Amino acid sequence: MAHPLPSGNSLARLFLPAWTIAVLVFLYLPIILLVVYSFNNVPNNMDLSAHWHGFTLRWYRAMWADRLLMQSVRNTLIIASAVTVVSIVLGTGAAWLMHRFVFPAAGGLQTLILLPMIIPEIIMGVSLMLLFRAIGLNRGYLTVIIAHVTFCFPFVMAAVQARLAGIDPSLEEAALDLGATPIRAFFSVIVPYLMPAIVAGGLLTFTLSIDEFMVTYFTYDARSMTLPILIYSEARTGLKLTLNAVSTLFIAGTVILVLAMELLRSRR
Amino acid sequence: MPQAVAIQPALNVRRPGWRGWGLFAPMVAWLALFVVAPTAILLVYSFFTGEGIGEVDTHFTLENYRRIFKPVYLDLFWRSIVYAGATTILCAMIGYPVAWYIGRAPASRRGKLLMLVMIPFMTSFLIRTYAWFTILHEHGLLNGFLESAHLIPTVFSHPLNILYTPTAVMIALVYTYLPFMILPIYTSVEKLDPSLIEAAADLGAGPTRSFFRVILPLTWPGAAAGILMVFVPAIAMFAVTKIMSGGHIRLIGDEIQEQFEGGGDLPFGSALGMALLILFLVTYWISAGRSAKVLRGT
Structure with missing residues (x-):
């Protein structure tokens, strides 16, 4: 419904x-330029000037050959996948349990869970770094995954809680009356009902994890270096057009994912 | 549905049994270990003494906090507040009309418009920051455009040198945080009852008056959430400012980052972190009252 503005x-x-x-x-301008210039046939990988030298796929070929770059892309995807799975389990579980039961101090707990969503990332990064140092956990994949999950699972929880607010309690009652165990009722009745929220929260988690820089910066080691870290460290010596090529592929992936989601939603 | 509400407590308000607690325990443990404990360690470290090369002496001292009040560090805090504040104001001024337009658009188009705003932000913010190099570079697109339009010898005497200046930093910061302002304001605008604006107009309020007396107060929860979501991350940012200023402009985030890198003074870095945390809590306390509803709603 369009609401006309006052006369x-x-x-x-x-x-x-x-x-x-x-x-x-x-x-959109910077992003479109980034994509366009990933095809620019400049003589030098580090030439960032806007002059157009003709079309090439050179930087995409060079990208495959760059082992450090490919390693960081792989790390980014592995970490984001692990973070998404753990966040979905933790976030959905927390939302359901807090909806289903009355825990003492549930309000305070809720605030505590949501805190990592809004606290400045650099504080999360340095404080987790001190914790890992104190308990003697070496920096690597595990520390990055733990750090990401800590600020990602609240997003899943918030999405699931929003959907739980509208749930009909007779849904679960019916399942229980028909003899299903609470666990069976949860997986065959509640989870399907929550699926749109779980998918939305999971997608958000995946994109947040892929893009995360500040918290990762204080928790990664050379082996678990992610793409944002690589971009940041390479920028000090000068940016490369191979990074434009990788970014273009990530942008294409994102757009395809978003369009697919939209298509799925409009079909329903 | 009053019946549904009446049924709900029977199943819903239930004390957790040992199974409920068993499932809940890992969640609580995660929070205790990775949210509470790190913050506590940060606090404890801020009272230690840095021995250089990342080593610490565990004797209690207030020296780190005293050091924060040196002019060098107060300047850093002040500059961070100015940059984050300017970013927040610019984002609000640029984002409000967009949020308003999308929120008042026909419902069928709102989702698509919102997606158009969001898509660029699903790519890495570092990549997006670097993308500005192509535009602001000395031989970049902006100067190329100005030259081909003959504005450079006439209006500007020589090519513009925007990269590595405060202007470049501001452009990149606004670019990074704009959607965090647009989204929450949109949520408020969408809920706004149009008859209230009509009523204001009918009662003789001009557009300016009805904006400040009716529209702004009603959409304030969204704007407050936006302010929180832009100001808080912007104040602690180090990557964008470092890249766009070529390392010339230092904010509080840069100082903390350096203290936590190899050879830094961890306790002093922790004290700076605690100061930033207090600044965050104050900001949150000021704006959260109104914005909490919107944050919870998203």
């Missing part, structure tokens, strides 16, 4: 769409 606001009618388009141009 006498014809200027706003023109201004608002024009402003929104201008902002969208601002948002």
